[in-house]
Amino acid sequence: MGGYAAFVWPAYAVTLTVAVLNVVWARRSLAQAVEAARRRLAAGGGDS
Amino acid sequence: MPELPNPELAAAPTAGMNGARAAGEGATVLEAARLVLQRDLTLAFRRRGQLVQPLAFFAIVTTLFPLAISPELARLREVAAGVLWVAALLASLLALEFLFRDDAHDGTLEQYALSGQPLTGLMFAKTAAHWLLTGLPLALMAPLAALSLGAPSASIPGIVASVAIGTIALSLIGSIGAALTLGIRRSGVLLALLTLPLSLPVLIFGARASELAIHGAPYVAPLELLAALAVLGVTLAPLAAAAAVRVSLE
């Protein structure tokens, strides 16, 4: 990297990590919402 | 009349009454605004101690910097404009908590919203009262702080003008944050977190105007930009504050 490796690679690492974390985080929040919804239904959540 | 949990306010003979008077007895919005302004000023003067607090804070913060930096006026003069402005900004922020707190507490705010008067106009009146009670005094105190930080006396008019206009904008911007954080417990830090980024342009232009005044240079340009921000604030901030208040009352 022409001597800039110590800067370029961390930059890529940080950004791509943020991207991956966003995916993980989004899927987890969806799973949590689904879980909560299932629990509400099981507890007899009526039609509102 | 709504139940008043605060005994001190309950004892105040005009508590709620001006709101009721403004509410629907054929008053125009200007009359209603004037009544709201009067009420806020009257109630504030009953608690003079509370009025002094932001000013005392301003004085203390201004004192911190020489102690942290250096007693040499020549050095302080370099940072005087910035220090002054940060102190004014923080003091203004502190005073924001009083803007809606009591009225939300005793139901007056609800009366304002239900009164049929444009809530925007009433928000403007409250913000005007707030500036008269905090911004204007800060502007009048600014010369003392400026001189103590090594500013030349010729710079005083420019500094006072910048703080006076700037605090108008700050009160307006701050009213939005105060309205948004209504009813949130211990909202002081959140209020600061919301208001400070929005206040940065005021800080930039105000400090620049003060800086130019201190160095004897023409300072009209940033002052005009500051005034433009204040005008923009007058147009938009009461609207946003009213919207936020309505949401909090839903």
Next chain:
Amino acid sequence: MSWTWFHRLGSPPYIYRLAQRLTPWFAWPAGALIIAALYGGLVLAPPDYLQGDGFRIIYMHAPSAWMSLMVYTTMAVAAAVGLIWRIKVAHAVAASCAPVGASFTLAALVTGSLWGEPMWGTWWEWDPRLTSELILFFLYLGYMGLRGAIEDTQRADRTSAVLAVVGVVNVPIIHYSVSWWNSLHQAPSVMRLGKPALSTTMLAPLLMMLLGFTLFFVAVLLVRLRGEILNRERSASWIREALGT
């Protein structure tokens, strides 16, 4: 324009199912574009005349900065729609945007800093772009803090919507005032964070990366949106169907 189309857009079950179906159509192309852009940017593009291989950080910094602004704008528009027309789905969109935008703003700041150190010699520089980016980060934090502090979802939605709209009006003002402030104090002959002169082989991966990240944002948004919709819906019938319970 048929109003049924508009009404369907406001219908939570419709949006939920649509989001579910559309996600792969954004996710896969996003992945492909980003990978292709990585190859183009790291391998195919030649080193810059002035900045050598250091300029390659632009392929991470520019998309991050782009994301931070685009997501904020999306958030503000969705918030405004939700506020004006009282559409719950719009508020759900706004809520979904915030964490994505905030994280990429942070990435933009870090990559900007990493780009700055070899180019300017300092880890931080109060240049207009980085400073504005920092303030944008605070705006995101304020938005998320406000949302988190209000327990009632509907009130949180509407309160933070007012904040988002106020914020978006401020973004150009803040950027202007910061640029003005920065121009007053011309830095000495330190090289500024200028864009390197881009030839086509350098530009193409950048555009691909920008598009890829945009599609990526939509995909992530669609996933989050489903969760946000579920959290706002009490009605059991369509949820039962949608979750296959």
